Amino acid sequence: METFNQYIPRKGTRSVKWDMAEDLYQDKEVLPMWVADMDFKTPEPVIKALKERVDHGIFGYTLPDDDLKTEIKDWLQKRHSWETDTEWITFSPGVIPSLHMIVQSLTEIGDNILIQTPVYPPFYSVVRDHGRHIVKNPLVYEDGRYEIDFQDFERKIKENEVTMFILCNPHNPVSRVWTREELEKMSQICVKHGVRIVADEIHADLIFSGNKHIPIASLSEEVNHLTTTCLSPTKTFNLAGLQASYLITANMDDKKKVDKQFKNQGMMMLNTLGITAMETAYKHGEQWLEELKQVLEEHRDYVIDRIHKETDAIKVIPAEGTYLIWLDCRELGMSHNELKAFMQKEAKVGMNDGGSFGEEGKGFMRLNIAAPRSTLEEGVTRIIRAANRIND
Numbered sequence: 582m583e584t585f586n587q588y589i590p591r592k593g594t595r596s597v598k599w600d601m602a603e604d605l606y607q608d609k610e611v612l613p614m615w616v617a618d619m620d621f622k623t624p625e626p627v628i629k630a631l632k633e634r635v636d637h638g639i640f641g642y643t644l645p646d647d648d649l650k651t652e653i654k655d656w657l658q659k660r661h662s663w664e665t666d667t668e669w670i671t672f673s674p675g676v677i678p679s680l681h682m683i684v685q686s687l688t689e690i691g692d693n694i695l696i697q698t699p700v701y702p703p704f705y706s707v708v709r710d711h712g713r714h715i716v717k718n719p720l721v722y723e724d725g726r727y728e729i730d731f732q733d734f735e736r737k738i739k740e741n742e743v744t745m746f747i748l749c750n751p752h753n754p755v756s757r758v759w760t761r762e763e764l765e766k767m768s769q770i771c772v773k774h775g776v777r778i779v780a781d782e783i784h785a786d787l788i789f790s791g792n793k794h795i796p797i798a799s800l801s802e803e804v805n806h807l808t809t810t811c812l813s814p815t816k817t818f819n820l821a822g823l824q825a826s827y828l829i830t831a832n833m834d835d836k837k838k839v840d841k842q843f844k845n846q847g848m849m850m851l852n853t854l855g856i857t858a859m860e861t862a863y864k865h866g867e868q869w870l871e872e873l874k875q876v877l878e879e880h881r882d883y884v885i886d887r888i889h890k891e892t893d894a895i896k897v898i899p900a901e902g903t904y905l906i907w908l909d910c911r912e913l914g915m916s917h918n919e920l921k922a923f924m925q926k927e928a929k930v931g932m933n934d935g936g937s938f939g940e941e942g943k944g945f946m947r948l949n950i951a952a953p954r955s956t957l958e959e960g961v962t963r964i965i966r967a968a969n970r971i972n973d
């Protein structure tokens with residue numbers, strides 16, 4: 582577990598999380614615990630493969646070929662018991678570009694698209710930027726847990742003639758791993774009303790004990806036919822800067838439309854090093870991933886334990902996966918802007934403010950726990966100390 586305890590300075594590497602933090606928070610002392618990447622090194626075999634590829638010295642146009650597709654297919658089979666076909670794969674530089682392509686190719690201007698809020702901010706822009714409209718099915722927060730309001734889900738689909746549903750599973754920021762039952766209920770409603778499903782499952786590999794990730798497309802042939810799934814090794818293995826991801830679309834008519842959109846935008850290739858990293862991570866990264874999950878789970882438990890023991894002002898929503906912890910800070914009694922300023926100026930911890938995930942996220946903050954224990958302890962101590970100062 583030493584790999585995950587090592588503090589590796591990232592300042593000066595053009596890291597969004599560390600180098601942008603100073604500009605964003607206007608304070609050198611703020612500890613960056615925001616952007617969803619990790620302060621851990623990627624697995625050693627990936628580093629070795631990248632070094633070998635770099636040593637080759639030529640970085641011309643590179644093909645993501647059938648070997649890579651087979652590696653992806655095998656990964657989905659062994660990690661998620663999902664039988665796919667290499668024919669269903671489309672490569673993409675990232676899940677955000679994929680979401681833009683899917684919305685543009687599978688819906689029309691003026692269409693209504695359903696999302697479950699609070700949710701990852703680009704879910705709003707990938708809809709609005711293309712002249713489509715957002716329909717919200719807000720998640721219900723009760724007794725410290727987020728649930729789906731299925732009645733509202735179906736009513737909103739019917740009333741607004743929704744044509745597409747963008748699912749986030751596991752859900753960023755509330756870190757729910759949707760159960761088979763929940764996924765079945767949602768997908769049955771989508772089948773009934775002919776609603777296409779876009780499943781952003783980028784966090785699928787980061788699941789804590791007692792939970793299981795179920796790809797929604799794996800539920801049945803019918804659901805598979807309606808679904809395009811966005812996946813990537815970049816969250817799992819901390820490779821976001823290498824920009825390599827893929828989509829799985831079993832419906833060949835839909836796949837053709839999506840592929841055409843990628844082609845029309847000139848996106849036909851993947852980053853050379855991204856290909857090497859993806860293939861090696863899927864081939865040789867499993868043991869590292871098991872250790873990572875254990876560390877993240879311990880970190881989650883540490884945050885829950887300390888915050889709940891040491892302050893009454895903040896409640897931690899127990900994450901079922903991901904490395905993103907959603908903190909209910911409403912007891913602090915602050916407005917959205919006051920809370921943001923407080924965490925920045927008083928706690929000096931750089932988190933994502935809940936309001937950026939939508940109206941329903943106001944009063945909450947998102948903490949990234951994918952950092953060495955020393956960083957995590959420092960961040961949690963700062964948050965608790967500041968919260969208790971207010972309540973004294």
Ligand SMILES: Cc1ncc(COP(=O)(O)O)c(C=O)c1O
Nearest residue numbers: 617675676677701753781783826
């Ligand atoms: C749910 C979700 N989707 C997509 C992304 C970004 O994906 P990419 O870097 O592949 O564009 C993130 C990153 O935080 C995320 O949390």
